[in-house]
Structure formats: structure tokens, C-alpha cells
Amino acid sequence: MDTLAIVFVGNSTVLSSRLETPFSLPLVGLRLTIDCWTNDYSQSPLEVHNKTFQDVLNQLESYSGYIDFPEVFNSNLPSTLKQLELKIHCTDDEGDNSPSRILAPFIRLSNDYPHLESLSLHFELEAESIGDYYEDKDTLYLAALNYPSHPYSIICRSLLNSTLTSLRSLTLADSVPGQLTFTTHMYRAPRLLFDSILHFAPSLQRLSLRMCNDASDFGEHILFYTELKHYLERTTTLKCLVLPAVLATSMAGEPQELVKYLVQDASIEIEGEILMEYMAPITRPLLSLSIRFEDSVDPVDDILEIYESLNMVKHLQVTPSRSDLDFIPHIGSETTLTLTTVVHCDRLCQLLAENHRITTLYINPRAEGKGDKNNKEKFQAIIDVHPSIKNKDSVFVDNVWPTLF
Known part of the structure; x- marks a missing residue:
């Protein structure tokens, strides 16, 4: 046993058998939750079983x-x-x-x-x-x-x-x-x-x-x-x-x-995630970066320069907006792109089909509104014939970093 979790939800009598059970030592970690005291509120459950519990603590x-x-x-x-x-x-x-x-x-x-x-x-x-x-x-x-x-x-x-x-x-x-x-x-x-x-x-x-x-x-x-x-x-x-x-x-x-x-x-x-509104052009290599687009914010002045600099990121996660997918043509072969949600499917399919440099792509297949299945099928059709995307069988994932952690 590496980690012991103890949750106190009753009085000390109920807990007796739990604490007197031999532990497989040494333990590495302890997660402790105390939800009550003894019936007379005079002492905690651990005071009743002090020696047993101290043996656990000494190993942590x-x-x-x-x-x-x-x-x-x-x-x-x-x-x-x-x-x-x-x-x-x-x-x-x-x-x-x-x-x-x-x-x-x-x-x-x-x-x-x-x-x-x-x-x-x-x-x-x-x-x-x-x-x-x-x-x-x-x-x-x-x-x-x-x-x-x-x-x-x-x-x-x-x-x-x-x-x-x-x-x-x-x-x-x-x-x-x-x-x-x-x-x-x-x-x-x-x-x-x-x-x-x-x-x-x-x-x-x-x-x-x-x-x-x-x-x-x-x-x-x-x-x-x-x-x-x-x-x-x-x-x-x-x-x-x-x-x-x-x-x-x-x-x-x-x-x-x-x-x-x-x-x-x-x-x-x-x-962590940064709103595109606050972004600046990237001038140094980054292992990972997560960006969120929002329709409600004003356009960024140097947006094209920012798009062109995204190739400095090895693992790029983007939550796109409905209106701005223009970063897609600037994604190169050295960047793994994860899209956390599917919006404007037809437009995104077109941009991906035209980008012949992107090699690794992950998409969360969830779409806003109806037609999730149809959207996924449209993407898969583009990916199946895409000349540069290599992970054709593992494109669709949950909203996580699939290769970084």
C-alpha cells in the first residue's frame, strides 16, 4: 500500500475495526478527512487509537x-x-x-x-x-x-x-x-x-x-x-x-x-490558458501553450504576427471561437495542435484540407448544437485523405493534452 486515505464519518466505536486493521508499511502518503468527533465531543477518533495512528504517521x-x-x-x-x-x-x-x-x-x-x-x-x-x-x-x-x-x-x-x-x-x-x-x-x-x-x-x-x-x-x-x-x-x-x-x-x-x-x-x-486578447508574438521556443479565442473581444492589433509565431510552440492547445479560425493555415509540422471544441465545422475542414504542413492533430469531437456525429464524420473524411496528418486513427480525443502528460 502506497497511500492511505482515512475518512471519519461516524463515532469512534464504528471506527475501531478500521484503525486496528494492520497496515502494510511503509506508507508513502496519507489523506485525512475528519467529519465528526466522538459521542461526547471530548476527543477525536485519532486520540482513541493514538498508537495505531502514530505508527502510520511515522512512515509518511x-x-x-x-x-x-x-x-x-x-x-x-x-x-x-x-x-x-x-x-x-x-x-x-x-x-x-x-x-x-x-x-x-x-x-x-x-x-x-x-x-x-x-x-x-x-x-x-x-x-x-x-x-x-x-x-x-x-x-x-x-x-x-x-x-x-x-x-x-x-x-x-x-x-x-x-x-x-x-x-x-x-x-x-x-x-x-x-x-x-x-x-x-x-x-x-x-x-x-x-x-x-x-x-x-x-x-x-x-x-x-x-x-x-x-x-x-x-x-x-x-x-x-x-x-x-x-x-x-x-x-x-x-x-x-x-x-x-x-x-x-x-x-x-x-x-x-x-x-x-x-x-x-x-x-x-x-x-494554463491565456485569452487571445492578451497574447503577444512568440519569440522563444515553448513546450506548451493554451489559448482561448472569444467572439466578444476586440481584434488584436498584431494578430497576423501572433499567428505566424505559433510555430514556436511544440504542443499548442486552442479553444477556437466561431469567427476566428485563421490561425490554422500557420500551423507547421513542428507543432502538435489540439482543438478543444469543434465550431464552424465546414470552415475548419476547409482550412485543414488546405494546410499541407500540419502533421499531428487532436480534436475534441463535441460540437455546439446538433449534428455532432455528422461533424465528426466530415472531419474524419478530410483526415483520411490528408497528405500530411500522420495520426489519422487517433485524432479524436477528450479535452486533454493527449501527448504532453
């Missing part, structure tokens, strides 16, 4: 669970832990859910787990803003520093006060949408976060920002994009950036300078 290389579960996180996880995934829920309230109590173990991360290689933080914050929205970056930075009890400030300060030289992968994610999320605070005071990450993880190779889209309703994002670009310019070890999903929406503010840097000057790979 990875752990996933809530940061405020003291029987596990506060003292019992081994210092040799390499992968840690934490769910962080706290509010402005005092007591059990106060930030100072919930985040206390977080402050000790580098001391308690010096060998961490992967850290994933899933935030469920319900805290008031660290300050009103200002245009002045320095004002925002100082505002965050001046709220020492705010969860966002505690987290950033904790990163600034510790260093994990072994950390290679860091994920920041919002678990719930809303106005008072980690995302909204990050957009309001981004420099504090990126300064903290730079200090906390000097050897970081992968940064994943899985933030809530709806934070785009709460202020301009230019501060965030500016500070993220500044961080990328300063880091010397980062190899991959997982983009926030907001870059695939038309409410993303002004990320053009960030996108231009990513596709022209940076030396890192990109994961």
Missing part, C-alpha cells in the same frame, strides 16, 4: 489535511516529510478559528519540516480586507505589513521569516469563491506575497497560482501582474509557472506586459 513522506487538526499537524508528523498539502480555514473571529491559533503551525514550517520538497496551500479565508484599494503600490505594501493579525499578513510574514531550501514546488489555491478570499488580498498587496516567496523558496522550480476567477470583480489587477513579472525577473531557479485561471477571462485587467514577458523573455514553461 506526504500528508494532506487541515492545518487546524492538532493531533496530526501540530506535533505528530515526521520532520522528514517531503510533501505537504494543507487546507487553511480561518476567520476574523477570536477563539478556535482565530488566525493566530490556526496559523501558528504554519509559522513553524521551516523548523518542523526542513526537507519539504512540495507544499500546497488551499485557503478558505473569511477575513476583512487589509485596507482599502489604492493605486499606490507602496501604500498597499505598507498596509499589509501594518495588519499583523490579518491571515494574509501572517502567512506572508511567516514566509519572510523562514526558508525552505529544499522546496521545489509551491501551490497557492483558493478553495472557495468570494470577496474576502486569499485571492482578493493577493491582488491588493501582491508585492508582499512575491517578496515572501522569493525569500521562503530560493530553489523553487514550479509555482502554481490557482486563484479564484471572481476576484477580478474587485479592483484592477495591474498591481498583481506587475509584481508577478517582477518576481519572475528576479527568480533564477523557476522552471514552470501555472497561470491563474483569470488570464483566460476577459475581466483580467491589463496582463499584456506579463504575457509578453512570458512568451518572449522568460526562460520558464507555462501551464
Whole structure:
């Protein structure tokens, strides 16, 4: 057994036989979900079976669970832990859910787990803003520093006060949408976060920002994009950036300078989707790139130059719009093209038939409206006689990267 998942859904009596069953050790990972306490609410199920469970904990290389579960996180996880995934829920309230109590173990991360290689933080914050929205970056930075009890400030300060030289992968994610999320605070005071990450993880190779889209309703994002670009310019070890999903929406503010840097000057790979509205001509080789077209956005000024530069991408995934399929003639033999949906079938068939350079093509056969089967048959007829497409028998796939991962 490599990974053990324990889900508590009843009282400790019901759980007895489960925890006393011998485990096949060593275990690599543990995923723990706690849904209840004992009948008298005085102790948790793990306290009843402490020795059995401690034997499990001592073997772990990875752990996933809530940061405020003291029987596990506060003292019992081994210092040799390499992968840690934490769910962080706290509010402005005092007591059990106060930030100072919930985040206390977080402050000790580098001391308690010096060998961490992967850290994933899933935030469920319900805290008031660290300050009103200002245009002045320095004002925002100082505002965050001046709220020492705010969860966002505690987290950033904790990163600034510790260093994990072994950390290679860091994920920041919002678990719930809303106005008072980690995302909204990050957009309001981004420099504090990126300064903290730079200090906390000097050897970081992968940064994943899985933030809530709806934070785009709460202020301009230019501060965030500016500070993220500044961080990328300063880091010397980062190899991959997982983009926030907001870059695939038309409410993303002004990320053009960030996108231009990513596709022209940076030396890192990109994961995540970018709206064509924000694209810039690509001037460096990219392993992968995902682009979304939308009918509602204004035409891009240098669109032809962008189309011609798509050959710099080895694995290109495109979600096309109804009106713009003109990138198809520019796809060359070195680019694997994945179309995530089928729109305007006849037009797309014509463009593919005329492109005699494309060699590898994947299509999600779903179509908008009726006629899915007919659309697939039309495509297959073109592909069967196509002079350059090599994967004729494996063109139709689900909406995934078929060859990259």
C-alpha cells in the first residue's frame, strides 16, 4: 500500500475495526478527512487509537489535511516529510478559528519540516480586507505589513521569516469563491506575497497560482501582474509557472506586459490558458501553450504576427471561437495542435484540407448544437485523405493534452 486515505464519518466505536486493521508499511502518503468527533465531543477518533495512528504517521513522506487538526499537524508528523498539502480555514473571529491559533503551525514550517520538497496551500479565508484599494503600490505594501493579525499578513510574514531550501514546488489555491478570499488580498498587496516567496523558496522550480476567477470583480489587477513579472525577473531557479485561471477571462485587467514577458523573455514553461486578447508574438521556443479565442473581444492589433509565431510552440492547445479560425493555415509540422471544441465545422475542414504542413492533430469531437456525429464524420473524411496528418486513427480525443502528460 502506497497511500492511505482515512475518512471519519461516524463515532469512534464504528471506527475501531478500521484503525486496528494492520497496515502494510511503509506508507508513502496519507489523506485525512475528519467529519465528526466522538459521542461526547471530548476527543477525536485519532486520540482513541493514538498508537495505531502514530505508527502510520511515522512512515509518511506526504500528508494532506487541515492545518487546524492538532493531533496530526501540530506535533505528530515526521520532520522528514517531503510533501505537504494543507487546507487553511480561518476567520476574523477570536477563539478556535482565530488566525493566530490556526496559523501558528504554519509559522513553524521551516523548523518542523526542513526537507519539504512540495507544499500546497488551499485557503478558505473569511477575513476583512487589509485596507482599502489604492493605486499606490507602496501604500498597499505598507498596509499589509501594518495588519499583523490579518491571515494574509501572517502567512506572508511567516514566509519572510523562514526558508525552505529544499522546496521545489509551491501551490497557492483558493478553495472557495468570494470577496474576502486569499485571492482578493493577493491582488491588493501582491508585492508582499512575491517578496515572501522569493525569500521562503530560493530553489523553487514550479509555482502554481490557482486563484479564484471572481476576484477580478474587485479592483484592477495591474498591481498583481506587475509584481508577478517582477518576481519572475528576479527568480533564477523557476522552471514552470501555472497561470491563474483569470488570464483566460476577459475581466483580467491589463496582463499584456506579463504575457509578453512570458512568451518572449522568460526562460520558464507555462501551464494554463491565456485569452487571445492578451497574447503577444512568440519569440522563444515553448513546450506548451493554451489559448482561448472569444467572439466578444476586440481584434488584436498584431494578430497576423501572433499567428505566424505559433510555430514556436511544440504542443499548442486552442479553444477556437466561431469567427476566428485563421490561425490554422500557420500551423507547421513542428507543432502538435489540439482543438478543444469543434465550431464552424465546414470552415475548419476547409482550412485543414488546405494546410499541407500540419502533421499531428487532436480534436475534441463535441460540437455546439446538433449534428455532432455528422461533424465528426466530415472531419474524419478530410483526415483520411490528408497528405500530411500522420495520426489519422487517433485524432479524436477528450479535452486533454493527449501527448504532453
